Amino acid sequence: MARSLLERLRTESGAALLLIAVTLFALLWANSPWSGAYEHLWETPVLVEIGDLAFDMDLHHWVNDGLMVVFFFVVGLEVRQELALGSLRQRRQRLLPVVAGTVGVLVPAGIYLAVAGRVAPEGWGVVVGTDTAFLLGVLALVGPTMSSQLRVFLLTLSVVDDFLAVTVIGVFYSEGVRLTPLLIAVACLGALWLLGRMRAWRSGPYVVVVVVLWGATVQAGIHPSIAGMLAGLLVPAVATRRDDVVAAKGLFRAYWQSPDASMARDVRLGLARSISVNQRLHEVLRSPVSLVVVPVFVLANAGIDLRGGALGAALASSVTWGVVAGLVVGKLVGIGAGTWIALRLRLGTLPDGVGPGSVLGGAALSGIGFTVSLLVAGLAFDDPAHTQAATIGVLISLVLASLLGWALFSLARVRWGETSADLPVQLDPPVDTHRDHVRGDDDAAHTVVEYLDFECPFCARATGMWKDLHEHFGDRVRYVVRHLPLDDVHPHARLAAVAAEAAHRQGRFWEMHDRLFAHQSHLTADDLREHAAAVGLDLDRFDADVADEALHARVEADVDSARASGARGTPTFFLDGHRHRGPHDAGTLIAALEASERAAAADPARRRRS
CATH class of the missing domain: 1.20.1530.10 (Na+/H+ antiporter like domain)
Structure with missing residues (x-):
């Protein structure tokens, strides 16, 4: 209590x-x-x-x-x-x-x-x-x-x-x-x-x-x-810089292998330095x-x-x-x-x-x-009254x-119908398996949608979120990504998103997705062609697709979707169609999905709506 x-x-x-x-x-x-x-x-x-x-x-x-x-x-x-x-x-x-x-x-x-x-x-x-x-x-x-x-x-x-x-x-x-x-x-x-x-x-x-x-x-x-x-x-x-977080993670790994007082001190200092x-x-x-x-x-x-007429004096x-x-x-x-x-x-x-x-x-x-x-x-008055x-x-x-x-x-x-003073919380539009990029079973009980930026160091791919979710839920969860390049802070993110869509036309979206996140500091136009070659794409076709306005419009449509859904930064997650608030580590997302399962089990009407 x-x-x-x-x-x-x-x-x-x-x-x-x-x-x-x-x-x-x-x-x-x-x-x-x-x-x-x-x-x-x-x-x-x-x-x-x-x-x-x-x-x-x-x-x-x-x-x-x-x-x-x-x-x-x-x-x-x-x-x-x-x-x-x-x-x-x-x-x-x-x-x-x-x-x-x-x-x-x-x-x-x-x-x-x-x-x-x-x-x-x-x-x-x-x-x-x-x-x-x-x-x-x-x-x-x-x-x-x-x-x-x-x-x-x-x-x-x-x-x-x-x-x-x-x-x-x-x-x-x-x-x-x-x-x-x-x-x-x-x-x-x-x-x-x-x-x-x-x-x-x-x-x-x-x-x-x-x-x-x-x-x-x-x-x-x-x-x-x-x-x-x-x-x-x-x-x-x-x-917080990603390299400081990675350095702190390395210190904790060392402590895991050799748990003593000096290593614990190094971990505390490393964590402090990262914030x-x-x-x-x-x-x-x-x-x-x-x-x-x-x-x-x-x-x-x-x-x-207020006794003795003090309240009356104050009111006068x-x-x-x-x-x-x-x-x-x-x-x-x-x-x-x-x-x-x-x-x-x-x-x-x-x-x-x-x-x-x-x-x-x-x-x-x-x-x-x-x-x-x-x-x-x-402070202002000399007169106590x-x-x-x-x-x-x-x-x-x-x-x-x-x-x-x-x-x-x-x-x-x-x-005026102002029932809220917040951003939208519902995913708009809903997931479309013919258009969206999906990992996992189309009939999975849970859907995790991430709006990502290939230059964002904190997006889920860099933290291993999807791997942890899949290990926990198995075929009961699927993972969907949509683009939200933050042009004001990440100048190469939009072209990287177009390159991923170009790879999709050759059936290599997820290979390109993983490759881009593994080389976030190398996303210039020349770098993207090297990544395309590394994942086995036809470069002539890749170059033509990157210049195709339809792919640029495809990325912009995801940006519009993010705006309509209330996503303003990356990564932003939607769990079963609802925008997730708070930390986005795998443990938190797993707990949120399990809480949703318990709520649905306790409420048959909600289960039917889902």
Whole structure:
């Protein structure tokens, strides 16, 4: 049960429910007969001395200025991943969310100033950020059942919001800056950049520099959240290279043959070297941040004593309603208008499968400022009453933004038919044995379709997936391949696909298929003729077929099929007609097919449909 609960909390919806529970607990504690214990806990002084260097803060400040740096460091790691490998990699991919996110910061700040600017103008920073974890968690609860594409779009938006929010914190809410520690902090940032340029792959040096950077920013009088974000941005994220994976596999083979401590150490280091330090640090810190750091921060900041007329005073304060209007109305209007402007200026396009109704629903959920907003509320105001009013406004906004998002998603589903915000999941068109390339029995119980790219180092042929599947299932499984050359990253893949189709005309498709994957680094036109000769093709006929526009159209038809089926990268697998998500190793695919068999056995109607 404990393991099941932990796994549930690690999901986005589970993390959101955890934060709601912690918020309610903090409010109950702060308004209970034991409220004094709550206040005294966070006022507990904690002194850490290292020689003449002293960090003397109460527990509340250690949480806000210490633990939360880890949160912003993880955000920085995620931003770097998106810039290097994800949705911010290409200009047209990042311009639309950058414009929408920027307008989604300016409009809420303007609305806050219009409502509460005369009373407490310094609080405008409370409404600029979005709580990424809470947003995605509530999306999983109230959004479309399938919303992966919308999730990526909103994640990119929140990355922009968080980056701007942290910049606001560091620039506008830091006081009494000291020069010497500031120079040390700048030197630490330079050291992180240098480690990245040197391609240092061990995580230890990065961690040491980040700790020193944190201490320097605290001593300099700058809020360390900006140090955490910048540090995460400077930790390099690169795609895993096939040769590093092969090297790690060789080390494990050696350990298999000679299992001792030194070989085990080599395997651990080889595995670490094959994955970027950014991804390793993110994987290590992600669960502690969502399960410990953020809940502890919420516990320390959400406990507001509402007794003695405090709630009534807050509800009568323009600060409260400035925060509510800025987050709930400002985010919806700002992100909605920013998206519309970017689309009108043709700066980008919405992700496939995401409609305008889903964008508005996601924009409403972006009004969940929560973690970032609570942090800024604690920094922005000198008057405790304003801090309390802003905190209550943040909590009210959490409820209203969630309800507004649910209402807009419901409207989008009923009015505009937006039942999903994701790519298609059904194979389109279905397998045609007269057209598709099939290995195995035509009457097999299971069909595995792979969209592949002959230059992709991670496609199934290179990992031996088909061999393992066939050994496990025998004649109960068949394997089908379709082409999806990724022209922007693999310049030779399309011609290689045409060459494989030319080999098919001479009855040698699978021989050519295996040959091309065995020589992925040699796929030029001359190389392809050598491969054709090696598999026994008539070269004159091969040359004529490669120039035949019908074969080029055949490959393009597979690309169109991939687009219609929701395949955007390689390898992408379809198991019995449904797009597979997650790891694509043989063990995972075998487990997925066996689960399908068990479900079909338990559901006769499903078995008949299959």
